[in-house]
Amino acid sequence: MTHSIAVFGAAGYAGALSARLLQRHPSFALKTVTARSDVGRRLDELYPHHRVGLELEELDLDRHAGVEAAIVAYPHGAAAELVADLVQRGVRVVDLSADFRLRDPEVYAEWYRPHPEPDLLPGAVYGLPERYREQIAGAEIVANPGCYPTATLLALAPLARAGLIGDVVVDAKSGVSGAGRAATDKTHFVTVDENVSAYGIPRHRHTPEIEQELAALGNEIRITFAAHLLPLDQGELVSCYVTPAGTDSGDLQALYREMYEHEPFVELTEQPPGVRDVRETNICRISVHRDDRTGRVLVFAVIDNLWKGAASQAVQNLNLMFGLPEGEGIS
Amino acid sequence: MTHSIAVFGAAGYAGALSARLLQRHPSFALKTVTARSDVGRRLDELYPHHRVGLELEELDLDRHAGVEAAIVAYPHGAAAELVADLVQRGVRVVDLSADFRLRDPEVYAEWYRPHPEPDLLPGAVYGLPERYREQIAGAEIVANPGCYPTATLLALAPLARAGLIGDVVVDAKSGVSGAGRAATDKTHFVTVDENVSAYGIPRHRHTPEIEQELAALGNEIRITFAAHLLPLDQGELVSCYVTPAGTDSGDLQALYREMYEHEPFVELTEQPPGVRDVRETNICRISVHRDDRTGRVLVFAVIDNLWKGAASQAVQNLNLMFGLPEGEGIS
């Protein structure tokens, strides 16, 4: 039996990849793809390498009746209303935007704008499967984590759960696909090529999401987060510099092995991992190191920002929501 | 009147660029280029874009008599002996290696190996012109700073001089030319392309050099330094995350303006700078930011690792040593 799924907002990078993964998924049937631009064009015209031969349609929830679940790939702010409509129609949602990630509407308001659908927040689950597997299974709304929070939280969770983080600097580095499909000065090849710079300094919107989830793990701190744009397409590295809370942070490798040895999509490495090693996979690779001179703990984590950082994690969540093997269609 | 200069070790990236800059310099005459490999080949065969039509010779100090100064571009450890020979012959030296950067031979021994010429250390000057302009003018041996220390020290000097650094994490990002000309797995295009990873974790040899100079500015601390390799050719960005020593770090912009407003090769920017903005220049661009949420100070600095991080800074030092305008031949 297959489940009927829609992707709303399939003209962007994450939505289009979601459509590709769903179309080849053995247990899901991709029923429709909609877009706010490019309506009437076929998806494989925009993204030949995805080979999804569906036409982008205008959003029309009446016509899309019958879908059991949807991936919503709308911009922050624009997603909430559509998600509300879907929930009312009984459609389960994985939302790629930030709209349902922050539990506290006041924090959302501080970093974005007043929340358009605050009543739905209590029913949303933060979609990091390695952390909320069981809650995701029963959720109506799954708030897919941002790409940076995905990598950062997987990097820091073992330390945070043990309350070991006194302070942390997260230096994040992303390929250009993370900036989205919009053609701007910032995404022009000539701007990015042979270049690197920080952006969104000093306040990046992924910060509160990371702090919320570290606190939920028992480690309530304020973090320093800085993002950088690199001349590559897909891939993301977070370099985390942790000042331990106490003097003895114990056997770090054991701490990480304990949390991750049975996780299908987390790999621990001895050497700092490279983003090529996880390109076009749902995998996060992590290495942890102690700097004996300073006592600091260094953690490096890499993901593919469009896969584990967006689309394949969304499918991983859908798998959980429908009681399917967690890695189906994304391994 | 022109001064006769030699470049020893001109087959590598930094040596070859030094040769190019000297050959077009109005006050210097490039008398000879030597190499340990590729002897007998013309430099413009190895580096067509430098257009230096000299043949690489074997080292033979007797034949090179008459040079007034030399740039030595040998590997760490191999440089010291040659520098000693040159000094004995009265040739002034700018040494691109690490051999004369650390004042304390025990620190050198800890990070490299026992120092081969410890008696020469007291006579060497650390070749960061923005800091030691006057001492460089009279020096016999100028120890050209490493590329990472150049950017990091320029980024942190205003804070260090004011004693404001309580703790600092330096996340450094470099293009591949920083790894040198040797063809290895690590410099293969297919390894680097669409990739990024940390390396030299957790002990990078540029660390003690940075700590030494921060201490000399009055800020004695241990730093956390981590280097990353990026898929680009020339360019280096250091992202510095400073925990201030006190609660009030004052007017940061004024602090930086005060130190740098008359510096010909330092530019302050409001937005985090990109490495493209300084490509093939002797310029360092710096931006400083305060994160009000955490109290942390963020400083970003970019240089071209082969220019200000090596060859053009060497020429800047030579200019100072011969009483020439500091920017001659490198502006």
Add this chain to the structure above:
Amino acid sequence: MTHSIAVFGAAGYAGALSARLLQRHPSFALKTVTARSDVGRRLDELYPHHRVGLELEELDLDRHAGVEAAIVAYPHGAAAELVADLVQRGVRVVDLSADFRLRDPEVYAEWYRPHPEPDLLPGAVYGLPERYREQIAGAEIVANPGCYPTATLLALAPLARAGLIGDVVVDAKSGVSGAGRAATDKTHFVTVDENVSAYGIPRHRHTPEIEQELAALGNEIRITFAAHLLPLDQGELVSCYVTPAGTDSGDLQALYREMYEHEPFVELTEQPPGVRDVRETNICRISVHRDDRTGRVLVFAVIDNLWKGAASQAVQNLNLMFGLPEGEGIS
């Protein structure tokens, strides 16, 4: 039932990818991977992203008894002897080298060196499935085409079969993985980045292979072939400039549709295709155009040089040899 397969020469790019494809193939069991270098290292250490956890072994045909077929990924010249040994033991072979591609040992001698195993040539089949599907099914030795010939022959076959090629210039452009894993000056990131140049001028070894197969299609000509190295990883574009044999080359689009509309791995496009569109696939994309001003016919074809140009085409051939669905494990 699965068939037991070996990959000999799995430390190189094409061999390693072959191992990855075979390991996940539903009807093949990857029994062993050997290498001439790196023996004792695990393949996933060299190629983390392939995730093949086998150790590279020394070649020892006695120990590898029981394999039904092998992919041989040895250099030109070195492959022939191993292939001969395998054939004698009844192992069917897909050979990635050039050693069995040229039917005439004198042509081989002219472009390479005297052929070490000329007696085996008559039994070898040229492994372009779109052309020799049936012969491949029964072959003992399948000579997997070179990457350039694969793209060029697919681009030109419809014209050649109709005898329409009077003359042709093939301007081929390849990513760096085509140059292999050896770290040299030519594959150093700094050499390739922001660069493009022709190489192997004026005689590239893929030329006779293309001429042989065009002649076999009925179009006996001498071609001009020039290869270029591009700053990208995987991907290859051949731009073919055909001077038609007669004055009327007819309905080109129909000619191509007729040959390719049922081919699972050939896609015809209206616009000139890009290599990104076929990255990590077994697909060749082709567009054909007539320049009315000059009468010339332009054909552009793209493949992934490591996939359709090597490893996935080898698996496609193995599928044919074992009577499996042609696209199994590579779609």
Add this chain to the structure above:
Amino acid sequence: MTHSIAVFGAAGYAGALSARLLQRHPSFALKTVTARSDVGRRLDELYPHHRVGLELEELDLDRHAGVEAAIVAYPHGAAAELVADLVQRGVRVVDLSADFRLRDPEVYAEWYRPHPEPDLLPGAVYGLPERYREQIAGAEIVANPGCYPTATLLALAPLARAGLIGDVVVDAKSGVSGAGRAATDKTHFVTVDENVSAYGIPRHRHTPEIEQELAALGNEIRITFAAHLLPLDQGELVSCYVTPAGTDSGDLQALYREMYEHEPFVELTEQPPGVRDVRETNICRISVHRDDRTGRVLVFAVIDNLWKGAASQAVQNLNLMFGLPEGEGIS
């Protein structure tokens, strides 16, 4: 004595680089920079690495009175009218657009649109200094060649002057800066990165310009020209495949040496040149080869499309127009 120069259309890549070269030119004074977009912004905000601290002004020829010459960097079609206005005011012009390159207004109309200022065509000189040095010196309007024609004509001129070209295919490859500053799907980093494809097939507008100048050299032919976009910033390679007009094309190397040995900005190489070798220079590098198997002559030429292909060639032309050393400010 310095000459007062304006750059009209300085917000684009070629105009901005022209401004940079003029500002540092010893004999020119850059009086004003105008733009159609970005008026009021400083040029060094848009292009930090050019370090031209002038504000982009609105076009106002009355205010710009006093300039002796101008570089016009307007789009095709938009330039002609401005050039006409300037000529009427006695301002000499180097026009970077195609508007004055084609001598025959009917050819212009066929490839662009009806020519807006046909009366000015007879007074315009085609600005390829290696070919029209003397005419440029006295010209009112110099039509700066397109980037592809510059490289192609320098590659083919020795053959064309000897009437040796029977037929030619030009396969041209350009970096992304050739597509201009406009942010579009086609210039988005994610579109270009790890990609290559042909464009403008089968009719590229640079074709008639090349044919006109080959005819002027005595070789009247129709050429096949195809352009390709590469994942690099600046640089252009043209690969020319010449079918000789007769059976004996003689000593090719001598032919090229004879034409170019005294040219300051043309370098002949034995091996096919790479674009890196001419990056940020006014130099064209050329290699010529005979393929004995087919009798074809292969010529490869590289330039920097923004320098010799646009801005530095414009300055070279200005130098000629004002009787200055031809290489002043661009060597």
